[in-house]
Amino acid sequence: MTPAxxxxxxxxxxxxxxxLRTNSDLKSSEYSTPVxxxxxxxxxxxxxxxYEKKILAE
Known part of the structure; x- marks a missing residue:
């Protein structure tokens, strides 16, 4: 990924x-959990x- x-x-x-903060009525303690x-x-x-390839190989 380039710096830009x-x-x-x-x-x-x-x-x-x-x-999220401005367009919801949620308090920070309420939206922190889903985030x-x-x-x-x-x-x-x-x-x-x-580890997906290893798991599927088993």
Whole structure:
């Protein structure tokens, strides 16, 4: 990923976070749980993909 693409991704993520905060009636303690859950699912998916071929071979 190029530095420009990485910067654009960062800007897009901040814009999405700002929209979540301003366009919902949720408090930070209420939207942090789903956001952290999505982060964990992405981490778990990345870990699974790393070992997927081994798992399927068994």
């Amino acid at each position: 693409a990485l910067k654009q991704l960062e800007n897009d993520l901040w814009t999405a976070a700002d929209n 952290l859950g999505l982060s964990f699912l992405k981490f778990a998916d990345n870990e699974y993909r790393q």
